[in-house]
Amino acid sequence: MSADETTHAAPGTGPGDEAGRAPASVVDAAAAAAQEPSSATAVEARGELAEIEPVVGVSKPDAILVADDVVRRFGGMTACDVDHLEVQRGAITALIGPNGAGKTTFFNLLTGFDTPQSGTWSFEGRSLQGKSGARVAKAGMVRTFQLTKALSRLTVLQNMLLAAPDNPGERFWLSWLPFTWRAHEMAATEKAMEILARFKLADKAPDYAGSLSGGQRKLLEMARALMTDPTMIMLDEPMAGVNPVLVQSLLGHVQALRDEGMTVLFVEHDMHAVRHISDWVVVMAEGRIVAEGPPASVMRDQAVVDAYLGAHHDTDLGDDSLLDPEILARLEAEEEKR
Amino acid sequence: MDELIRILTQSLAEAIAPTTAAFAIAAIGLNLHFGYTGLLNMGQAGFMLLGAYGFGISTIAGAPFFLALLIALGAGLIFAVVLGIPTLQLRGDYLAIVTISAAEIIRWIGRSTWLQEWTGGASGLQGRNYKGTFQDLSPLPDGRTTIGPLEYINTGSDSWWTRLFAWGVVAVVLLFVWLITRSPWGRVLKGIREDEDAVRALGKNVYSYKLQSLVLGGMLGSLGGVLYVLPLTIAPDAMGRTMTFFAWTVLLLGGAATVFGPVLGSMIFFGAYMLMRTGMRALSENTGVGNIISTTNVEQIGGMLVGATLMLLVIFRPQGILGNKKELAFNVR
Ligand SMILES: Nc1ncnc2c1ncn2[C@@H]1O[C@H](COP(=O)(O)OP(=O)(O)OP(=O)(O)O)[C@@H](O)[C@H]1O
Ligand SMILES: [Mg+2]
Numbered sequence: 001m002s003a004d005e006t007t008h009a010a011p012g013t014g015p016g017d018e019a020g021r022a023p024a025s026v027v028d029a030a031a032a033a034a035q036e037p038s039s040a041t042a043v044e045a046r047g048e049l050a051e052i053e054p055v056v057g058v059s060k061p062d063a064i065l066v067a068d069d070v071v072r073r074f075g076g077m078t079a080c081d082v083d084h085l086e087v088q089r090g091a092i093t094a095l096i097g098p099n100g101a102g103k104t105t106f107f108n109l110l111t112g113f114d115t116p117q118s119g120t121w122s123f124e125g126r127s128l129q130g131k132s133g134a135r136v137a138k139a140g141m142v143r144t145f146q147l148t149k150a151l152s153r154l155t156v157l158q159n160m161l162l163a164a165p166d167n168p169g170e171r172f173w174l175s176w177l178p179f180t181w182r183a184h185e186m187a188a189t190e191k192a193m194e195i196l197a198r199f200k201l202a203d204k205a206p207d208y209a210g211s212l213s214g215g216q217r218k219l220l221e222m223a224r225a226l227m228t229d230p231t232m233i234m235l236d237e238p239m240a241g242v243n244p245v246l247v248q249s250l251l252g253h254v255q256a257l258r259d260e261g262m263t264v265l266f267v268e269h270d271m272h273a274v275r276h277i278s279d280w281v282v283v284m285a286e287g288r289i290v291a292e293g294p295p296a297s298v299m300r301d302q303a304v305v306d307a308y309l310g311a312h313h314d315t316d317l318g319d320d321s322l323l324d325p326e327i328l329a330r331l332e333a334e335e336e337k338r
Numbered sequence: 339m340d341e342l343i344r345i346l347t348q349s350l351a352e353a354i355a356p357t358t359a360a361f362a363i364a365a366i367g368l369n370l371h372f373g374y375t376g377l378l379n380m381g382q383a384g385f386m387l388l389g390a391y392g393f394g395i396s397t398i399a400g401a402p403f404f405l406a407l408l409i410a411l412g413a414g415l416i417f418a419v420v421l422g423i424p425t426l427q428l429r430g431d432y433l434a435i436v437t438i439s440a441a442e443i444i445r446w447i448g449r450s451t452w453l454q455e456w457t458g459g460a461s462g463l464q465g466r467n468y469k470g471t472f473q474d475l476s477p478l479p480d481g482r483t484t485i486g487p488l489e490y491i492n493t494g495s496d497s498w499w500t501r502l503f504a505w506g507v508v509a510v511v512l513l514f515v516w517l518i519t520r521s522p523w524g525r526v527l528k529g530i531r532e533d534e535d536a537v538r539a540l541g542k543n544v545y546s547y548k549l550q551s552l553v554l555g556g557m558l559g560s561l562g563g564v565l566y567v568l569p570l571t572i573a574p575d576a577m578g579r580t581m582t583f584f585a586w587t588v589l590l591l592g593g594a595a596t597v598f599g600p601v602l603g604s605m606i607f608f609g610a611y612m613l614m615r616t617g618m619r620a621l622s623e624n625t626g627v628g629n630i631i632s633t634t635n636v637e638q639i640g641g642m643l644v645g646a647t648l649m650l651l652v653i654f655r656p657q658g659i660l661g662n663k664k665e666l667a668f669n670v671r
Contacts, residue, residue, distance in 0.1 A: 145539070159529075162537070
């Protein structure tokens with residue numbers, strides 16, 4: 001984490017860029033060391049990112065997703081205006097920013113659920129501009145929604161099976177011939193149960209998804225997205241409404257996905273989670289990207305602090321007390337008692 | 339007592355009438371649309387009328403029975419594609435508006451003098467002009483047959499052959515729909531019914547599935563239309579909004595998103611509707627009820643009661659007779 005010595009924000013990229021730069025402290029290096037990535041690929045991803053200068057729009061050594069000049073206006077209001085962003089392959093990138101910053105809008109644009117006024121973006125070298133949501137998902141970029149979309153009157157297992165790719169039985173002319181798709185269905189069921197078990201939903205498999213709690217639906221949606229074998233998964237606030245103990249294990253899962261080679265881009269308000277697992281953090285405010293960099297340093301960036309808390313504030317957003325194992329242990333104990 | 343038996347026999351006859359089978363098939367189509375995919379088709383009568391015209395006109399032009407049947411199905415297919423391509427991209431309500439107007443357009447074109455040469459205008463096509471090919475197919479011997487209280491000629495307009503054929507088609511369609519709705523294909527439709535964006539996010543071409551559902555259900559509507567006119571005539575005004583409204587009542591009574599719902603719904607609905615009308619007529623003719631309900635009002639009161647039944651049904655038992663109560667709990671999201 002040598003690039004942490006100084007933190008940069010590109011000039012002219014957003015509100016608060018006229019404010020002074022807060023120099024990053026040496027503490028950052030220690031904080032980063034406390035959360036060393038757990039596998040070789042992860043170390044590699046972090047290692048590569050660590051050498052990059054943390055300025056807005058910086059190019060990454062192995063970018064899987066590249067977006068240019070993506071602009072979305074609602075009436076007179078510009079909800080999203082991203083000049084240039086690259087997302088590193090095989091890394092966990094967090095997209096943070098205050099409410100209404102345009103994170104979800106940006107997600108919608110990238111994944112084909114909304115159309116920008118202008119802009120180009122490509123995934124694995126192929127342009128995704130103008131592609132429908134389904135085509136984007138088929139290309140391997142699968143998203144979840146901030147407002148959870150559980151398919152209520154399907155069972156949890158059916159929700160999962162629906163996500164299995166290339167099921168021959170989903171073609172109309174084969175659908176009435178069960179022998180053409182039964183084998184695929186069996187394999188998919190096995191895989192679904194494995195993923196459900198990972199998300200502690202296995203015993204809910206026969207229940208209607210509509211009977212799940214809000215947090216369980218978040219988990220189901222993430223599990224369902226994984227069922228599609230994505231190359232890159234885009235999670236819109238995956239931890240919102242999930243209990244702290246499960247958040248811990250979710251974070252573990254996300255890291256495990258990255259270690260298996262998946263690229264993760266996630267929106268999250270929980271700074272502790274962001275700090276804990278992300279390899280790179282991109283900060284949005286008022287539709288623009290105002291900063292990007294490694295998690296430890298970017299949260300001290302004055303532009304970022306300003307974006308969240310307004311100017312004249314010197315709080316560190318990535319407050320380490322949230323990482324305190326004692327606090328977590330207490331939460332865990334409380335959860336057990338319930 | 340004799341009167342009572344007569345009334346009951348009449349409703350039993352209505353419950354297994356070929357027109358009841360025709361409504362069952364139209365409602366199965368509607369079930370694919372609404373029950374499984376969540377599409378609001380408010381113009382099923384348009385598909386039925388188009389099927390009837392397709393069958394009748396091509397038969398009169400000299401087509402053999404199965405070719406005429408294919409033409410009827412083709413008419414439903416084209417109609418569904420034409421309606422679906424522009425509207426299925428839009429929100430669900432638009433399809434409802436477009437289908438109801440399109441069905442009316444079909445009816446108005448049918449009854450206009452413009453195409454009178456083929457459609458017969460407002461008076462429609464006489465049954466004897468297009469029933470020949472169908473009746474020639476009958477394997478039954480000449481004569482009449484009595485089964486229990488029911489007696490019909492073997493082959494003819496209102497015959498055992500028409501009943502046999504119509505319910506045979508219902509059985510085949512039921513089997514087919516049962517197979518496709520329990521498949522992964524059917525699961526995608528149900529997913530779309532629940533939340534189409536979620537399904538889209540999983541890489542499924544939602545638009546294509548919705549179109550497939552609209553086409554298939556519409557073709558079943560057309561098939562129902564053919565069955566409906568086999569014992570009757572093709573009269574555009576008999577196949578208007580009321581018909582769509584009856585098809586919806588049948589579906590909701592039996593239970594949307596169930597396989598047997600539309601069939602059970604159709605039999606119960608038409609049986610009960612007949613019972614109600616003949617019962618009321620008998621009461622008003624023979625008892626003091628006649629002072630309140632005159633026989634001339636029976637039809638109107640019958641129609642009114644159907645409307646009231648549909649309303650009560652959606653309020654108190656929206657899952658219908660066969661529907662799953664558990665599923666219902668999540669209707670409100
Ligand atoms: N469909 C829309 N019509 C009009 N304005 C919209 C629409 N969608 C989003 N906006 C506006 O765009 C801005 C960005 O919204 P967006 O949902 O992207 O924020 P966000 O960063 O995801 O916020 P949060 O953290 O609260 O989820 C908001 O000011 C919002 O009001
Ligand atoms: Mg959002």
